[in-house]
Amino acid sequence: MSLDERIRANLEAVRARVARAAARAGRDPGAIRLVAVSKTFGPEYVRAAARAGVRDFGENRVQEALQKISATADVQVAWHLVGHLQSNKARRAAGAFAVIHSVDRRELLDRLDRAAAELGTRPQILVQVDLAGEATKFGARPEAAKVLVEAALGCRAVRLAGLMVLPPLVDDPEAVRPYFRRLRELRDEWVAAGVPPARLAELSMGMSHDFEVAIEEGATMIRVGTAIFGARAAPAAEP
Numbered sequence: 053m054s055l056d057e058r059i060r061a062n063l064e065a066v067r068a069r070v071a072r073a074a075a076r077a078g079r080d081p082g083a084i085r086l087v088a089v090s091k092t093f094g095p096e097y098v099r100a101a102a103r104a105g106v107r108d109f110g111e112n113r114v115q116e117a118l119q120k121i122s123a124t125a126d127v128q129v130a131w132h133l134v135g136h137l138q139s140n141k142a143r144r145a146a147g148a149f150a151v152i153h154s155v156d157r158r159e160l161l162d163r164l165d166r167a168a169a170e171l172g173t174r175p176q177i178l179v180q181v182d183l184a185g186e187a188t189k190f191g192a193r194p195e196a197a198k199v200l201v202e203a204a205l206g207c208r209a210v211r212l213a214g215l216m217v218l219p220p221l222v223d224d225p226e227a228v229r230p231y232f233r234r235l236r237e238l239r240d241e242w243v244a245a246g247v248p249p250a251r252l253a254e255l256s257m258g259m260s261h262d263f264e265v266a267i268e269e270g271a272t273m274i275r276v277g278t279a280i281f282g283a284r285a286a287p288a289a290e291p
């Protein structure tokens with residue numbers, strides 16, 4: 053099978069899984085954006101997926117992403133940063149990504165907003181919430197995330213669009229359902245407390261092995277790598 057055929061077949065299978073999960077939840081599958089996580093895969097994979105209709109691509113390292121973005125500059129796609137963002141890379145991120153999923157602290161928010169204002173870009177941002185309290189994980193604990201959401205409402209260049217969660221990695225997708233459900237409940241609580249619903253419309257949750265559960269719990273963006281591109285040769289290192 054050619055690369056194009058393989059990616060087309062994988063995408064067909066992913067879209068069928070999305071459709072079945074949406075049907076179970078009584079949701080419109082068109083309201084669920086598929087972000088193809090292309091980390092560790094070269095530009096030819098991005099081109100193949102774009103030919104198969106993918107419009108959103110995710111990366112978790114700024115440097116790798118910038119190289120891929122310039123190598124595929126002729127392809128009309130939107131780039132998402134799904135991995136941890138170091139503050140000293142905020143400016144480059146504000147210039148390159150349509151959506152930044154990993155805003156988890158005030159200093160980063162301020163740097164992104166300042167850089168986007170200077171560069172004349174309007175990236176969407178999501179606040180990453182840490183619901184597990186794992187010392188090794190990124191994300192803001194819920195109380196700090198709420199403060200960050202309120203701060204983001206006052207930003208002039210970046211636009212708050214929702215929340216993201218990356219639950220602990222476990223084999224059983226049902227084991228992470230409580231995290232997905234909790235993210236939706238937090239969103240609902242914060243909207244009830246006065247945050248404009250449009251600013252928390254997006255819930256970025258679910259990966260290759262658990263996106264059905266995330267869709268059942270309200271995901272509007274799913275971040276899918278392995279199920280589209282295949283197994284990664286080596287685990288992508290943290291930035």
Ligand SMILES: *Cc1c(COP(=O)(O)O)cnc(C)c1O
Nearest residue numbers: 089112134259260275276277278
């Ligand atoms: C790599 C990655 C994904 C995709 O993971 P798969 O299991 O390959 O689908 C999703 N989200 C984040 C933050 C990632 O780093």
